[in-house]
Amino acid sequence: MKAVQYQRVGESPVVVEVPKPEPGPGQVLLQVTAAGMCHSDIGVMSWPADRLPFELPLTLGHEGVGTVAALGPGVRGVSEGESVAVYGPWGCGVCRNCAQGKENYCTRAGELGIRPPGLGAPGAMAEYLLVDDVRHLVPLDGLDPVQAAPLTDAGLTPYHAIKRSVPKLVGGSTAVVIGAGGLGHLAVQILRATTGARVIALDVADDKLELARQVGAHDVARSDESAPERIRELTDGLGADVVLDFVGIAPTVKLAAQSVAIEGDITIVGIAGAPLPVGFGLLPHEVSVAAPYWGSRSELIEVLDLARSGALHAHVETFGLDETPEVYERFHAGEITGRAVIVP
Ligand code: NAD
Ligand code: ZN
Ligand code: ZN
Numbered sequence: 001m002k003a004v005q006y007q008r009v010g011e012s013p014v015v016v017e018v019p020k021p022e023p024g025p026g027q028v029l030l031q032v033t034a035a036g037m038c039h040s041d042i043g044v045m046s047w048p049a050d051r052l053p054f055e056l057p058l059t060l061g062h063e064g065v066g067t068v069a070a071l072g073p074g075v076r077g078v079s080e081g082e083s084v085a086v087y088g089p090w091g092c093g094v095c096r097n098c099a100q101g102k103e104n105y106c107t108r109a110g111e112l113g114i115r116p117p118g119l120g121a122p123g124a125m126a127e128y129l130l131v132d133d134v135r136h137l138v139p140l141d142g143l144d145p146v147q148a149a150p151l152t153d154a155g156l157t158p159y160h161a162i163k164r165s166v167p168k169l170v171g172g173s174t175a176v177v178i179g180a181g182g183l184g185h186l187a188v189q190i191l192r193a194t195t196g197a198r199v200i201a202l203d204v205a206d207d208k209l210e211l212a213r214q215v216g217a218h219d220v221a222r223s224d225e226s227a228p229e230r231i232r233e234l235t236d237g238l239g240a241d242v243v244l245d246f247v248g249i250a251p252t253v254k255l256a257a258q259s260v261a262i263e264g265d266i267t268i269v270g271i272a273g274a275p276l277p278v279g280f281g282l283l284p285h286e287v288s289v290a291a292p293y294w295g296s297r298s299e300l301i302e303v304l305d306l307a308r309s310g311a312l313h314a315h316v317e318t319f320g321l322d323e324t325p326e327v328y329e330r331f332h333a334g335e336i337t338g339r340a341v342i343v344p
Pocket of ligand 2: 039
């Protein structure tokens with residue numbers, strides 16, 4: 001089968017022929033119907049060899065949707081031909097966090113060598129994907145696979161990030177979304193669908209700001225040094241109750257710190273890793289800062305339900321497997337609006 005692999009540190013991914021996997025005991029083989037392209041792939045491919053937490057070659061793609069093609073011995077709960085989304089942050093399934101469905105925070109995944117598909121295990125940018133356990137599958141129940149693929153990460157991650165702040169996002173409150181890309185344009189919609197907040201989206205690109213407005217942002221603004229002042233103007237000088245940073249570089253975390261209200265939340269989702277000084281007098285009083293990772297199994301079910309209700313619509317551009325290396329180049333250059341989805 002064809003697969004898109006990251007083979008050598010610093011080199012572009014390539015389309016290669018690899019053996020079609022066979023499901024072992026407990027495993028499920030999916031024929032991939034859609035695989036989303038996440039900026040984290042670009043992040044990981046920019047890391048030096050000593051920072052890579054897994055071996056190469058790696059088949060990319062951690063936003064996967066497919067139809068069940070074959071069941072390994074002992075698998076029950078799904079049937080051949082069924083359309084399913086893959087819950088990506090695989091854990092052990094038995095630790096205290098996994099027991100609550102929070103496999104994204106599995107306490108034992110590292111020690112057991114369990115890695116998400118596309119981020120250690122072979123991923124979804126291939127004709128077939130092996131899923132380690134049936135509990136990592138959620139039925140699509142009528143959702144379009146191309147729509148559903150981005151929801152497994154670009155939908156789930158903002159959903160989880162927003163959920164921690166829901167009590168603060170009452171009527172009259174303001175949420176700021178920094179970076180209206182794959183995750184950000186879904187964050188705007190999740191905020192609109194699940195909270196009473198006024199939503200301000202910031203980006204450096206006009207097409208992304210335009211998309212943010214189309215999907216429900218009340219206001220949009222350039223992400224530059226004047227943005228904190230603009231946010232204060234729009235909030236009677238108070239600042240934003242919640243700032244979600246989908247970039248995480250030094251200028252955006254600074255912007256977050258300058259825009260947040262007393263008792264507000266700053267949530268850094270972008271993985272660039274710029275530090276944010278926290279301490280008395282460094283931020284408005286009682287601001288809470290978090291850098292969450294992905295989301296839980298039950299939250300993925302909630303996100304798919306929201307999409308089925310019509311409240312979420314991923315803005316997607318689709319491509320074939322063979323085009324993937326070139327699409328990564330375009331994505332890196334900022335030329336994708338919304339999410340690129342690979343359809344094998
Ligand atoms: P994307 O490229 O689709 O979107 C990023 C957006 O940020 C683009 O619209 C870009 O124009 C904009 N941007 C760039 N610089 C900016 C600036 N200075 N100010 C404002 N906007 C700016 O990327 P994505 O796939 O949506 O991922 C966003 C980030 O989230 C990445 O860092 C990715 O690695 C990370 N991520 C984190 C998690 C997690 O669990 N924490 C999960 C998925 C993705
Ligand atoms: Zn991702
Ligand atoms: Zn676990």
